[in-house]
Amino acid sequence: QQQVKQSPQSLIVQKGGISIINCAYENTAFDYFPWYQQFPGKGPALLIAIRPDVSEKKEGRFTISFNKSAKQFSLHIMDSQPGDSATYFCAATTSGTYKYIFGTGTRLKVLA
Amino acid sequence: GAVVSQHPSRVICKSGTSVKIECRSLDFQATTMFWYRQFPKQSLMLMATSNEGSKATYEQGVEKDKFLINHASLTLSTLTVTSAHPEDSSFYICSAVKGGDYGYTFGSGTRLTVV
Numbered sequence: 001q002q003q004v005k006q007s008p009q010s011l012i013v014q015k016g017g018i019s020i021i022n023c024a025y026e027n028t029a030f031d032y033f034p035w036y037q038q039f040p041g042k043g044p045a046l047l048i049a050i051r052p053d054v055s056e057k058k059e060g061r062f063t064i065s066f067n068k069s070a071k072q073f074s075l076h077i078m079d080s081q082p083g084d085s086a087t088y089f090c091a092a093t094t095s096g097t098y099k100y101i102f103g104t105g106t107r108l109k110v111l112a
Numbered sequence: 113g114a115v116v117s118q119h120p121s122r123v124i125c126k127s128g129t130s131v132k133i134e135c136r137s138l139d140f141q142a143t144t145m146f147w148y149r150q151f152p153k154q155s156l157m158l159m160a161t162s163n164e165g166s167k168a169t170y171e172q173g174v175e176k177d178k179f180l181i182n183h184a185s186l187t188l189s190t191l192t193v194t195s196a197h198p199e200d201s202s203f204y205i206c207s208a209v210k211g212g213d214y215g216y217t218f219g220s221g222t223r224l225t226v227v
Contacts, residue, residue: 034216042220043118049215089155089156098144099146099158100158105154107153
């Protein structure tokens with residue numbers, strides 16, 4: 001029940017295309033869902049995050065879609081660029097615990 | 113802002129020696145810090161939760177005597193890998209929580225190689 005399932009494991013997208021990464025959770029106590037971007041040899045960096053009281057959040061080319069009833073959330077990267085090539089992790093946590101449950105990661109490659 | 117500095121970024125040590133990794137929150141006081149381990153092409157595995165002024169809480173299966181964590185101040189947590197062996201070679205990442213904020217800020221990671 002503590003797992004966060006992430007798919008796909010890897011993704012190849014053409015420059016300018018849309019990259020979509022999906023995550024699903026089971027624990028309904030989770031109330032904060034961030035996405036992290038990690039480049040090789042670096043720590044993860046927060047991209048965007050959402051709480052269950054909204055269904056969508058957009059920041060620049062990055063959008064999170066959240067489906068509370070389905071217990072799913074996804075990251076959409078619009079106009080994908082080669083510089084977006086990285087590993088993306090979704091995560092979930094419950095207020096006050098600060099303990100994040102991470103997805104297994106998606107390796108994105110954007111072709112020039 | 114919320115900046116976390118981790119040092120060193122890379123370290124090579126001989127088998128049997130100990131290595132200390134530092135994690136500092138530069139522009140905020142971190143009541144809680146976390147230590148993660150990451151194997152190549154895998155997700156982050158939480159090792160322990162470090163609370164300022166108290167003992168660290170270790171995840172199941174993590175040897176507390178091998179991975180010593182000290183959180184002596186609100187801006188510094190250290191992870192010491194004691195009597196390191198080649199199987200301890202990994203990427204270690206810390207993260208810090210700014211009080212009242214759910215967002216993690218990660219350090220840049222430390223690549224430990226034990227030879």
